[in-house]
Each structure stands twice: as structure tokens, then as C-alpha cells.
Amino acid sequence: MAIELPLLPFSKNALEPYISSQTLDYHYGKHHNTYIINTNNLIKDTDLENASLEEIIKTSFNNAAQTGLFNNAAQVWNHTFYWHSLSPTGGGAPSGKIAAMINQDFGSYDDFAKRFKEAALGQFGSGWAWLAVVEGKLAIHKTSNADTPIVHGMTPLLCIDVWEHAYYLDYKNVRAEYVDNVINRLLNWEFANRNLEE
Ligand code: MN
Numbered sequence: 001m002a003i004e005l006p007l008l009p010f011s012k013n014a015l016e017p018y019i020s021s022q023t024l025d026y027h028y029g030k031h032h033n034t035y036i037i038n039t040n041n042l043i044k045d046t047d048l049e050n051a052s053l054e055e056i057i058k059t060s061f062n063n064a065a066q067t068g069l070f071n072n073a074a075q076v077w078n079h080t081f082y083w084h085s086l087s088p089t090g091g092g093a094p095s096g097k098i099a100a101m102i103n104q105d106f107g108s109y110d111d112f113a114k115r116f117k118e119a120a121l122g123q124f125g126s127g128w129a130w131l132a133v134v135e136g137k138l139a140i141h142k143t144s145n146a147d148t149p150i151v152h153g154m155t156p157l158l159c160i161d162v163w164e165h166a167y168y169l170d171y172k173n174v175r176a177e178y179v180d181n182v183i184n185r186l187l188n189w190e191f192a193n194r195n196l197e198e
Pocket residue numbers: 027031079161163165166
């Protein structure tokens with residue numbers, strides 16, 4: 001069973017003006033799709049040919065002979081999670097269980113937003129900013145390149161892709177403006193609440 005490119009959970013222009021359809025043409029249609037093609041090529045005729053994406057990621061993690069497979073498979077997973085972390089009706093302060101947890105673990109939504117932005121801007125080079133559950137509490141976490149919280153015992157709730165390919169067509173070098181718009185306009189709190197239930 002080959003790994004397949006999942007459908008986007010919104011139309012290509014649904015996140016405009018914050019993330020353009022042109023960015024999604026490249027980011028989803030080229031980058032995400034290439035990680036899928038590479039993963040399928042690397043598992044072909046191996047023991048992992050019929051494994052789930054999560055099994056491929058966990059098996060190849062910290063395996064020096066499978067660095068390329070880990071990087072591609074984890075990027076497949078991270079990108080699918082990122083698309084679901086965004087919503088045309090998202091952003092701003094949350095409601096539901098996640099709202100109460102944010103107040104308890106960060107003090108307030110504004111304190112959370114400040115720290116999430118700091119993590120997204122503080123990730124040097126390519127990587128990701130995550131809101132995750134770690135030992136029952138919310139935590140903000142950064143990962144480099146393809147690294148993913150699912151191999152570190154964390155339960156991710158939301159993420160922001162801070163690779164340059166995520167924002168360069170729309171924002172050029174200004175990562176801060178992209179991150180502000182994701183946090184204020186796009187973060188999918190319903191997805192975060194669903195992830196808390198699992
Ligand atoms: Mn990306």
C-alpha cells in the first residue's frame with residue numbers, strides 16, 4: 001500500500017489573503033507531494049512496504065541507515081498535520097477544552113500567543129513550532145527540519161511550518177508577519193480540541 005497525498009481540508013484559495021493559492025500549489029502540490037513520492041520510492045521492496053506512515057516514521061527514527069526515509073516520511077506526516085492546523089475560519093482566542101487548558105498552563109491566551117510566536121521565530125533555519133501535550137500539560141515545542149513530536153512521546157495539537165517554502169512567496173523573508181497571520185487568523189482550534197479527545 002503506497003502512501004497517498006491526502007486531500008487538503010479546504011480549497012486552494014480558502015486561506016487568502018494570508019496564505020495564497022500559489023503558495024499551496026507549491027507547498028502542497030510540489031513539496032508535500034515530493035515527500036510522498038520519495039517515501040514510496042524508499043519503502044518499495046523493503047520490510048516497510050506495507051507499513052503505516054506512523055510505523056515507517058518510528059522505525060526509521062534514529063536509524064543512521066534510514067535518515068532519508070525518516071526525513072521524507074516525517075515531512076509527509078508533519079505537512080498533513082499542518083494543513084489541518086489551519087482553517088479559513090480559525091485564529092484568535094480558542095473555545096472549548098483547549099481554552100481552559102491554555103489559561104491553566106500559560107496564564108492567558110495572550111501569553112500563549114506570545115510564546116508560540118517566539119518559538120516559531122526562534123527556530124533557526126527550517127523547522128516547525130508545535131503546541132503539544134506533554135505529560136498531561138500543554139507545552140510549546142520547536143523541531144528542526146523533519147523532526148516531529150510523535151517520536152518524542154508528545155501529543156501534538158497544532159503546528160506551524162516555518163520552513164521558508166511555507167511563506168516565501170507571500171511574505172518573502174518576513175517570517176514574523178506570516179506567523180502573526182497564522183496565529184491570529186488561521187489556527188484551527190477545533191482540530192486542537194479534537195486532538196485532545198484522542
Ligand atoms: Mn513545508
